[in-house]
Every structure is written in structure tokens, then in C-alpha cells.
Amino acid sequence: MTDSAFEPLTVTYEHLRHSTDAAELSEFARRELPDRSDQAAFSRATALLEAVGGNPNTPVEDREFLARTMPFPNVLVKLARDPEASVRQAVAANTDDKNWLVGRLTKDPVPEVRDTALRNRKTSWKMRLEGAQNPEVDAATLDFLATLGTEIEEGAPAVLSSMVRRAVALNPNTTAATLDKLADDPSAEVRHAVAKRRRQ
Structure with a gap:
């Protein structure tokens, strides 16, 4: 050429x-x-x-x-x-x-692509919330989403991040270890979601 x-x-x-x-x-x-x-x-x-x-x-x-x-x-x-x-x-x-x-x-x-995108800090809160509600999202990604606004991205909007953590608490793929962590969440809505999940 x-x-x-x-x-x-x-x-x-x-x-x-x-x-x-x-x-x-x-x-x-x-x-x-x-x-x-x-x-x-x-x-x-x-x-x-x-x-x-x-x-x-x-x-x-x-x-x-x-x-x-x-x-x-x-x-x-x-x-x-x-x-x-x-x-x-x-x-x-x-x-x-x-x-x-x-x-x-x-x-x-493809789950690996989806889960990687959900961990990208450029992902919008709307997409993170939908990911947290998705029963096909893996436990490791749900564990990551459960830390948004508390352990990571501490300056995140409180309402939006707590909505994501609440959705994680209600997701059937969320592990017992992640639920234990969310049971002490600063948001009452998240703590209530954990209690509701444990009653099911």
C-alpha cells in the first residue's frame, strides 16, 4: 500500500x-x-x-x-x-x-460484559439500579453495588445510592455475607429491605 x-x-x-x-x-x-x-x-x-x-x-x-x-x-x-x-x-x-x-x-x-459495565464508574445511577434489580447479575457485582455511597463513591447522591443498595438487598442473588453488611446500612430503607428479604 x-x-x-x-x-x-x-x-x-x-x-x-x-x-x-x-x-x-x-x-x-x-x-x-x-x-x-x-x-x-x-x-x-x-x-x-x-x-x-x-x-x-x-x-x-x-x-x-x-x-x-x-x-x-x-x-x-x-x-x-x-x-x-x-x-x-x-x-x-x-x-x-x-x-x-x-x-x-x-x-x-453476555454476563461478564454486563457485570463489567455495572462496575464502571461512568455507568449512570439508573443503569446501576436496573443492574441491582436484575436477578441475572452475579453475586460479586451485587456485592460491589452494595458498597456504592458507603465504602466507595462516598460523595454519591444519598438517595440514588441507597436505592441501589436497597435493590441489592432484595435481589435473590445477593449472598448472606452481603446482606449482613447491608443490615448495618446507614439508610433505614436498606435495613428494612434486608429484614424483608430475611423474612421471605
């Missing part, structure tokens, strides 16, 4: 989007980005990464690398739809994500 710097962006983009050359795609995925001060080169590079990230011929480990390290929504949106769960999980863990994108991944059909 000729030096892509001399090709129109659309030509290079379409080439990379359809390329079957794994080595070429891998090289683009790992290429150092130009300095942000060179806005034209920087914008071009991030646009091309979108093409690379969205190409299923890009090696999985390179798509995972982009999913973990990229702060750019255009690239992450492509990777959030990746057929490989490991790539979507890497997006779900990326704390540069936009909250709407992490929120989408809290609904992923």
Missing part, C-alpha cells in the same frame, strides 16, 4: 474497513497517535482507528487493545458492537467511555 498520508481520508478509511491484511490492520491499531496540536493529522488518525476497530479482520488482541485504551467515542461505539465478548468487555471497563455507551453494555447478553 502507498503511504496513506497522501491518500484522501475516505480512500484510506474504506481500504482499512475492508482490508483482510491482519498485519496491516494490527500495525494501524498499535500506531502512536499524532500530537493533538496537529489537529488535522490527529483527526485523521482517530477516524482511521474507527475503520480498523470495526473491521472483523483486525486481530482480536488488537481490537481488545483499542477497546481498553481509546478515549474516542467513534472508535468505542464500533468496538461496543464487536462480535467478540472479550472486546465488548474491554469497552465496558474503559473509564473514558460515555455513560450512554456503558449503559448500553449493561444490557449485553
Whole structure:
């Protein structure tokens, strides 16, 4: 391939989007980005990464690398739809994500992706609450959600965080150990939910 710097962006983009050359795609995925001060080169590079990230011929480990390290929504949106769960999980863990994108991944059909998204600090309180209410969410993630507003994110909105902890207390997947912790919760609503759960 000729030096892509001399090709129109659309030509290079379409080439990379359809390329079957794994080595070429891998090289683009790992290429150092130009300095942000060179806005034209920087914008071009991030646009091309979108093409690379969205190409299923890009090696999985390179798509995972982009999913973990990229702060750019255009690239992450492509990777959030990746057929490989490991790539979507890497997006779900990326704390540069936009909250709407992490929120989408809290609904992923693969439990590991869903649970990773629920642990991302960019996840909205609405999505956290829905996760805490979901009977398919695993016990470890529920244990994490049970600490929001008390042990972690102590500056969190009291009403919202207590709603999440209350939902955890009522979730059938919540372990006895997590319930014991929530039995001493500062919120009366959470303590009442624990008592209700124990009566069931």
C-alpha cells in the first residue's frame, strides 16, 4: 500500500474497513497517535482507528487493545458492537467511555460484559439500579453495588445510592455475607429491605 498520508481520508478509511491484511490492520491499531496540536493529522488518525476497530479482520488482541485504551467515542461505539465478548468487555471497563455507551453494555447478553459495565464508574445511577434489580447479575457485582455511597463513591447522591443498595438487598442473588453488611446500612430503607428479604 502507498503511504496513506497522501491518500484522501475516505480512500484510506474504506481500504482499512475492508482490508483482510491482519498485519496491516494490527500495525494501524498499535500506531502512536499524532500530537493533538496537529489537529488535522490527529483527526485523521482517530477516524482511521474507527475503520480498523470495526473491521472483523483486525486481530482480536488488537481490537481488545483499542477497546481498553481509546478515549474516542467513534472508535468505542464500533468496538461496543464487536462480535467478540472479550472486546465488548474491554469497552465496558474503559473509564473514558460515555455513560450512554456503558449503559448500553449493561444490557449485553453476555454476563461478564454486563457485570463489567455495572462496575464502571461512568455507568449512570439508573443503569446501576436496573443492574441491582436484575436477578441475572452475579453475586460479586451485587456485592460491589452494595458498597456504592458507603465504602466507595462516598460523595454519591444519598438517595440514588441507597436505592441501589436497597435493590441489592432484595435481589435473590445477593449472598448472606452481603446482606449482613447491608443490615448495618446507614439508610433505614436498606435495613428494612434486608429484614424483608430475611423474612421471605
